[in-house]
Amino acid sequence: MERRTLTPRPDWQRTVEQQGIVYPLTRHPDGVLRPYWDESACYVFSADEVEALEETVAELHTMCLAAAGHIVERDRLADLxxxxxxxxAAVTEAWHRRAELPSVYGRFDLRYDGTGPAKLLEYNADTPTSLVEAASAQWFWMEDRFPGADQWNSLHERLTDAWRAQAALLPPGGPLHFAHSSADELGEDLMTVAYLKETAEQAGLATDWISMEEIGWDSLSGxxxxxxxxxxxxIFKLYPWEWLxxxxxxxxxxxxxxxxxxTGSTLxxxxxWKMLLSNKALLAVLWELYPGHPCLLPAxxxxxxxxAGSTGYVAKPLLGREGAGVTVHPPGAPAAAGEAPPSGTRDDEPCCYQELAPLPAFDxxxxxxxxxxxxxxxxxLGIRESSGLITDTYARFLPHVIL
Incomplete structure (x- = not known):
């Protein structure tokens, strides 16, 4: 694994905007616009590294499903x-009927520096974004900059195949709606949903648009x-279940x-059941079930x-997104009992406490x-960089290549 500095392509911003990244720049707190899509560098992997990462992800996904089953069987949903x-009851029933329910995608966030096993930081299994960047834009970037090279990227084909394979699970009599919230000002949610809609259409499904705010309720028919x-x-919704x-x-x-x-009317x-995987409490349940696993951090x-007194820890709100409310506590910091809650969280908002494993720094x-x-x-694979230890809304997306 290597970070390699490059010269961005001429007119790169217009290029990636045409490929669906209508949010190539991020406005930082100082008011300056800086690249979100950043091709001034890329990450280079060996084929062996990518093969090991694939095996790790497959194992982690299997472990997460086992942990979800444990949560349901032991009636531990309150821990979430x-x-x-x-x-x-809805989550429990959905879990028991999961073979009858379409489920498309998820994203693991991993700590990895190329020298040891990847460590699970969290699992975004309900509403993950950065999909357009990972599936489309970085593939076209590779074809421009490294023609003939490879990339860990079968996202488009697998998404299309997933929709095709699960088409029989969709109820007849109407299009599959795709929804995002109109409160999304940057366009990231919109383009993520647009891309998923495109893959569903390529799988032969009839689709239509709607925003969450446009969904109506017919009181006569219920x-x-x-x-x-x-x-x-x-309906596919890029809208968290805890909001829904x-x-x-x-x-x-x-x-x-x-x-x-x-028996219901809307699928x-x-x-x-994805609420079981997209909750940070999953990290603690995994550590209970697989203590000492090389790809897990104590939680x-x-x-x-x-x-608190050994490695330090990170306090993560159970339902936080994009680093919101996450706080870093170095070794020797006071224990959480009696402390003020992490910034950005409610007084009563529970957290998961995970071992501090600082993200590796490249340049x-x-x-x-x-x-x-x-x-x-x-x-x-998609890669994000941040200036600090918390990957937040100011992180940058960098492409990768296998050489």
Missing amino acids: GITDPRVA RFVDTRLRFIRS TTDSFGGHVLDTLDNGGG WIEPA HLDGPREL GNHVVLGAWVVGDEPAG
Whole structure:
């Protein structure tokens, strides 16, 4: 694994915008626009390194599914903050019926520097983004800059195959709707959904657009409807389940939820059981089930325990995204008991306490690997860099190549 400095392609910004990255720049707190898509450098891997990463991702995904089953079987949904009985019942039923429910993709965030086993930082299994960059833009970049080289990137083919394989699970009688929130000002959610919609169309599915805010409720029929008053029978949403079930229409979601048994009216993708994997509490459950596993970091739910005085720890809100609310506590920092909650979290918001494993620095840049899973199979790699130890909204996406 090597970071290699390059000269960006002429007119690179227009090029990647045409490929779907309509958000190539990020405005930083100082008001300056800096590249989000950053091709002033790339990461180079050997084939052996990528093969080892693929094996790690496959094993981690299997372990995560086992941990999800453990959570359901031992009735531990409260550890994930799922205390509403109706939501817990929906998640449990979805888990038991998961073979009947379409499930498309997820992204592992890994710590890796090329010298040892990759370490799991978290699993984004419900609403992962940076997909367009990983699947499309970096592939075209490689063809321009390293023609004839390779890349860990079978995302497009696997996504199309996943939709095709799961088409029979979709209810008949309507298009598969694709939804994002119109509150997304940057366009990242919009383009992620647009790309997934494109792969579904290439798989032969009939699709349509809608925003979450445009979804209507027909009180006469007791059904969700689109802007043309058609029943929404199936919908892919880039919208977290914890929002979906607590919004003003959350009760209607649970009342009409199609969990594969044919009794509901709306099939939501990703399915409700993905709440088991997209929650940081999963990290602590994994450590309980696989203590000492070389690809896991020690993690606890009741406090940092021994981590406070030995390795240090990171406090992660169970449902935080893009580094929001995450705090880093070096060795010897006071234990969490009695401390103020991490910045950006509520006083009552639970956290997972994970061993501090600082991201490796390449030329002063802290790097995290985003390894994609599609249809339960490893499918590709995306890389983000940050200036600090927390990969936040100011991180940069860099392409990679196998040489």
